[in-house]
Amino acid sequence: MGSIVEEGSIKIFGEKKEIVDRKMPVFYNPVMKLNRDISILLLSAFSGLDAVYRKQSTDKRRSSFRIADPLAGSGIRSLRFKKELKEGSIYEIHVNDLKPDYETYLKRNIELNNLNQEEFIIYNEDANLFLEKSAGFDYIDIDPFGSPNPFLDSAIRALRSEGILAVTATDTSALCGSYPGACKRKYWATPLRNHIMHEFGLRILIRKVQLIGLQYEKALIPVFSYAKDHYMRVFFLNTKSKKLCDEISKKHSFLILDEDIYGPVWTGDLWDDNLIEAMQREASILDKESLKFFNLLAEESKIKEFGFYDIHKLAKNNLKGNLPKFETIMNFLVSNGFKVSRTHFSPTGIKTDAPKDLVEKVLFSK
Template sequence: MDLIKVIEGSTKLWVPDAKKYKLDSKMPVFFNPVMHLNRDITVDIVKTLDKPKSLDLLAGTGAKGIRLAVEANAKVDLNDANPSAVKLIKKNAKLNKVEVEVFNESANKLLRNSRRTYDFIDIDPFGTPVPFLAQSLNRLRKSGIVAVTATDTSALCGTYPKACMRKYDSLNQKTQMMFEIGTRILIKKVVADGLNIGIALEPVFAHSSNHYMRVYLRRVENLRKVRQNLKFLFLCPNCFTWKFENKMPETKVRCGCGKYSEILGPMWTGSLYDKKLLKQIPDSNKTVQKIKEEVDVFGYYNYHMMSKKLKDVGELPKMDFIIEKIRKKGFKASRTHFSPTGIKTNLPAKSFLRLLYS
């Protein structure tokens, strides 16, 4: 294998030379430089834990797990089914002079046969994380955090509604807020798999970036409170209003405006961020900066989609001008990292539209 040495954070890593291999699951050992944002945020979140016992379940080159050992003071186990990955993980541990344990198992077999429990578990698969959730949650300690990456965004975001239903047991389709809903469906799946085995989880951080979604959930106590946050969303494609319902309706549902609502979910409808954790992590990249400025309310209005629909509105005012106007009315409002054309606010759709015209 042709290797090059790179530095990520304060960790040195041997990785396959990107010039020599095509970036896909057939690489001798998988490494995607673009995912450094994913790894940077992981390191910052794990740093908030106290000497966490951590598991990098699908470790590849070991980039993430080794960084946790070097930069977050974590005691780390790493695993990969690929023997070449295991060799490279060991080489990278040596390069950074950190003691880690390395396993060469199929992930679920490792989890099933181990008695170990962890304060932090990272699930970073090719595509969907669903096959690894239940077994991982079984190994998560009280107050521990599980971090999950999904790169099957077209299923999650509703471009392929059938795939979303098959993998995540939720309805989704392309709507004004598909990226946030996709993220909330991923969270729901982790929460639901936890509830199945009597484990309560709630999100503490989430982002949708480039070609993937990444969610962090903490193990908590209150199963009932967690369950109450899983709901269906009735979203009107005509007047943009929405509401939550606990049950899937038996028939089509009309919005107050007379048009049929889109029925999406179930999904996580509660907060996506732990405020205390947000304060603890540094603003070391644009994603975290944007998230810290984001109001933590459900959904967003897609300004671009709305303006297309409301042709008669004429020239639309600038997004920042609208955000300021909403705030002056006493409501919360901000941009959102989920979409460059999204406005997050607790202002109801009718008032939002009125504000565009006024």
């Protein structure tokens, strides 16, 4: 535990390893810095959105977050929340991990960063037990190894109305179709194995989380979603509403492709426009790499389409001459009155509301 790692405004006792695994004495994964950066940006933006999302209240508890970090690992996420979120936006922060001697370890990190020990409520127990015993939270971050499934039920029950549930899934091989059987068992849907598999997998994950919410009449609407590297990440806004629950169910659909059936998946939006705008206003807190990724998502969020075109796949076999530049293709579609954006799901994809034959026209015309 001797060496020190720095991320954002925080230092922790730990190791920066190229390859991480669950047997590490303290789990710290540098690749997930962006995941934590985006969480901080979203919480910063969301706390300014009371008028849009959250019930107006003079009660301090309802205007600042009661945060739960049930699978905290090194604790870096909670430490960064405390240091980087605006003064007053955290009401309480509850940090838990099952690793032995967790309290001692986390207290050393709190001290290392000159933070106040009393501002962290530390637990060392099973995450489900921790959530079940709680009085409820406004923000719960489920960031497990692999699937979030074991923690969804207790997290959703502990989620307050107008609260946010953040979910990470790293079992992308199931969600993206390498193991269809595993996807059916774990996510109750048939995955797709083609160029849109990451978007499709993300939508499978969203529906699964929503189904758990529906049991408790909690409508979980995705407000910010993405797939990156080896993981998927979705932030849901919770509204206690039977009507909204029924509307969610209506947006769960199958996809029929070449006479095979895939899904069901969430067919609604992956991002909320108001939240994206609020995040854009705060985005200067991000470093260059995270900002680039966020800007791409913000651009893509304007196209309310399911799926995207893979330009290389479309061009295959039919192209006469060289592939036009992406910029040329996109300008052509815009000049024909359509919306268009690159997509974070694929470096060779474009999201657009233009019909396929128009995209092909620009590819195949000489």
